Amino acid sequence: MxxxxxxxxxxxxxxxxxxxxxxxxxxxxxxxxxxxxxxxxxxxxxxxxxxxxxxxxxxxxxxxxxxxxxxxxxxxxxxxxxxxxxxxxxxxxxxxxxxxxxxxxxxxxxxxxxxxxxxxxxxxxxxxxxxxxxxxxxxxxxxxxxxxxxxxxxxxxxxxxxxxxxxxxxxPDRMMALLSWMLPAMNVTELAEFMGALQRGAPPPVVKAVADLGAAKVDSARWNEARSRAGL
Ligand SMILES: [Fe+2]
Ligand SMILES: [Fe+2]
The missing domain is CATH 1.20.120.520 (nmb1532 protein domain like)
Structure with missing residues (x-):
């Protein structure tokens, strides 16, 4: 492989x-x-x-x-x-x-x-x-x-x-709708990698919009851990 x-x-x-x-x-x-x-x-x-x-x-x-x-x-x-x-x-x-x-x-x-x-x-x-x-x-x-x-x-x-x-x-509205299900469904490693990749590849307003969504949808302990691993 x-x-x-x-x-x-x-x-x-x-x-x-x-x-x-x-x-x-x-x-x-x-x-x-x-x-x-x-x-x-x-x-x-x-x-x-x-x-x-x-x-x-x-x-x-x-x-x-x-x-x-x-x-x-x-x-x-x-x-x-x-x-x-x-x-x-x-x-x-x-x-x-x-x-x-x-x-x-x-x-x-x-x-x-x-x-x-x-x-x-x-x-x-x-x-x-x-x-x-x-x-x-x-x-x-x-x-x-x-x-x-x-x-x-x-x-x-x-x-x-x-x-x-x-x-x-x-x-954009459909992407946010899908992410509102995806973010809380990911484990902390996947979340950290996802947010890290987003930070490297997306404009700052997009990163902020997705980070705000994550803060609202993911339980706070997992979200805070993922944020800190991603350097957000
Ligand atoms: Fe599929
Ligand atoms: Fe399929």
């Missing part, structure tokens, strides 16, 4: 935290409460069809697959050993599930009675559980099978260039 780059695990940690949070909220949710259900629906799939919402859970999952297919999978084909078409097919399956969940959520909000919403909420929760299982398995496959292949086939600089293209493609 030649390289050490891992473009997948840090962002996957954030997506896993997002999925666990969704799962926690859904299984404790009172679908009889229409106001709270509207809030839950907005967080889950607001504007999913036009993909405008920076914070929506299903948007984050869908964007992630698009970014991998645009910036990583094309060059990775050459070392993919047939893995890339399988991962793309999994993306299509995940996307079908996400659209179905978005449609079911719209339909649930149109129901007039609390008992109908409770029944539909149970079914929605079960569908999201199935999505969660499939998404977790997919991300693990990328980390276990694809990361080593990419380390063998490409230099860290080559993979860094793909990562740079992904970062540049992000609207």
């Amino acid at each position: 030649t390289g050490t780059a891992d473009l997948f695990t840090p962002v996957h940690k954030g997506l896993r935290a997002m999925l666990y949070d969704l799962s926690d909220r859904l299984q404790a949710h009172d679908f009889a409460d229409l106001g709270a259900t509207k809030t839950l629906a907005r967080d889950l799939e607001n504007d999913f069809q036009v993909a405008q919402s920076a914070g929506c859970v299903l948007c984050g999952l869908a964007f992630h697959a698009v970014e991998e297919e645009a910036h990583i999978f094309p060059p990775a084909q050459k070392v993919g050993n047939g893995l890339i078409p399988i991962l793309i097919e999994e993306h299509h399956d995940l996307s079908r599930r996400e659209v179905e969940i978005a449609n079911d959520t719209h339909a649930l909000l149109e129901l007039s009675g609390a008992s109908e919403r409770i029944s539909a909420g149970t079914a929605l929760n079960q569908k999201v559980n199935d999505l969660l299982v499939a998404y977790l398995a997919h991300m693990n496959r990328e980390e276990v099978e694809l990361v080593p292949l990419l380390r063998d086939g490409f230099t860290d600089a080559e993979q860094g260039a793909w990562q740079g293209a992904i970062v540049r493609s992000f609207p």
